[in-house]
Amino acid sequence: MKDLVSTPIATIRLVAYVLWTVVLLPLQAVAVRCGSRVAQHIPMLYHRGCCRIIGFRIERHGMPVQSSPVLFVSNHSSYLDISVLGGLIPGSFVAKTEVGSWPLFGLCAKLQRSVFVDRRRCTTDTQLNELARRLEQGDNLILFPEGTSNDGNRVLPFRSALLAVAERPIGDRPLTVQPVSIAYARHSNLPMGRYLRPCYAWYGDMGLMGHLWRVMCLGPATVVVRYHAPVTITEHADRKALTRHCHQVVSEGVIASIRGGPQRSGRGTGHPSPAAA
Numbered sequence: 001m002k003d004l005v006s007t008p009i010a011t012i013r014l015v016a017y018v019l020w021t022v023v024l025l026p027l028q029a030v031a032v033r034c035g036s037r038v039a040q041h042i043p044m045l046y047h048r049g050c051c052r053i054i055g056f057r058i059e060r061h062g063m064p065v066q067s068s069p070v071l072f073v074s075n076h077s078s079y080l081d082i083s084v085l086g087g088l089i090p091g092s093f094v095a096k097t098e099v100g101s102w103p104l105f106g107l108c109a110k111l112q113r114s115v116f117v118d119r120r121r122c123t124t125d126t127q128l129n130e131l132a133r134r135l136e137q138g139d140n141l142i143l144f145p146e147g148t149s150n151d152g153n154r155v156l157p158f159r160s161a162l163l164a165v166a167e168r169p170i171g172d173r174p175l176t177v178q179p180v181s182i183a184y185a186r187h188s189n190l191p192m193g194r195y196l197r198p199c200y201a202w203y204g205d206m207g208l209m210g211h212l213w214r215v216m217c218l219g220p221a222t223v224v225v226r227y228h229a230p231v232t233i234t235e236h237a238d239r240k241a242l243t244r245h246c247h248q249v250v251s252e253g254v255i256a257s258i259r260g261g262p263q264r265s266g267r268g269t270g271h272p273s274p275a276a277a
Contacts, residue, residue, distance in 0.1 A: 010216040016053045017216070020046070021104065028111045040090055043112045047086035055220040056084065059185075062227035064089055065178050069135040069170060070230070073163070073246045074180040075254055076144035077152035077201040079105060079208070080215065081182055084223050086112070089180075091140030094131065094162065102208065113139075117162065119147060124161050131165045135175060145243065152184055152201040153194050153258075155251040160243035166233045174232035179246045181253025186222035191260065224257035 024046040031039035051058060064072070072089055074081070082093060082105075093114045100106045100116050109116075115134060117127040134141060145158035166175045184200045186192055199218060202211050228249045236242040 005217055005219045007217070010213065013053055013055070013216040014213060017050060017212075020049050020053060021108070024049070025107065025111060032111055032113070039113075044087055044090060046108075047083040050083040051087055051223075054080070054083070054215060055218075056080075057220065057222045058084060058088065059222055059224045060088070060227070061224070064180075064227050065176055065230050067176070068138050068140050069175070070140045071135065071163075071166060071175055071177045072140065072142045072180050073145055073158075073177055073250070074142065074182055075155045075250050076146050076149050077182075077184070077203070078149055079202055080200060081144075082109075084182055084225065085142055085180070088225060089140060089142060091142050092134070094141055094143045105208070115141065119159075119161070124164075127162065128165050128168075131162065132168050135165065135170055145246070149201060149203045151198040151203060153197055155247065155254055158243045158247040158250075160240045163243050163246070164239045166242060167239055174234050176230050176232060177242065177246065178230040179228040179249045179253075181224075181226040181228070181250045181257060183224045183254045183257035184221060185224045185257050185260065187218070188220055189222070192221070192258075197258075226253040226257060228253060 024042060028039060028042045028046070030036075031042055064070070070091075072085070072091065074085060086093070092112055093109065095109055095114045095116055097116045097118045099109050099114070102109075115127075115130055117130075131141060143162060145160075145163060146156040147159050148156070150156050163177075166177050168175065184192055184197050187196055200215060200221065202208070231242065231245065233239065233242055236245060
């Protein structure tokens with residue numbers, strides 16, 4: 001497929017992306033070091049700016065839970081998901097340990113106070129303790145239970161291990177879990193299609209910087225984010241049942257977004273609220 005915008009435009013976007021990062025990262029570093037509350041807001045500003053530079057229009061359905069803490073559970077197809085969700089949800093991401101060593105993106109993740117986890121079973125208890133500690137401090141967390149990214153046309157099975165944190169009460173009440181669907185749905189206001197959508201996904205052995213350049217060349221796209229009804233572990237038999245529920249509603253949300261219609265199950269949380277993030 002040929003690039004869909006000119007190389008000069010893509011170059012301007014990439015330069016703007018780098019400059020925006022260079023300006024915001026030091027401010028965030030100072031805010032984190034000083035323990036300022038501003039450190040909670042700079043990442044959202046940064047991610048919204050990144051989405052504008054890339055050319056994303058964010059279409060929202062429903063609303064995120066406003067009371068903290070909340071564990072947001074979402075599907076995952078690309079590092080681009082981080083800017084989309086990071087611009088909408090005040091919180092930190094749960095990321096694989098190796099993300100911390102990525103150039104540029106690793107530093108961004110650290111400054112957003114991401115929780116880095118090693119997904120080996122022998123470390124699960126330690127990871128859960130860290131997640132619980134952050135939630136008890138009132139932090140929202142954003143989890144991608146698939147454990148890896150994919151081509152954006154489907155939702156892989158969710159792993160239940162880290163959702164075990166929902167079995168631990170926060171204070172005197174159960175933890176609120178809100179499923180979220182994210183789908184790259186339209187390109188230049190036309191349905192994206194199963195062949196173009198993977199161009200926004202980052203999976204397999206794709207190079208990070210080469211993929212970012214390709215995205216800059218693709219032109220404007222609409223990303224649909226659906227917030228589903230919040231749940232708690234008390235509504236399900238165990239964490240595995242909770243995981244199956246989240247997977248089902250997230251999968252249905254992705255399908256509805258790709259097809260451009262309402263969610264079939266009626267589990268959505270409201271009417272569309274288009275917003276350029």
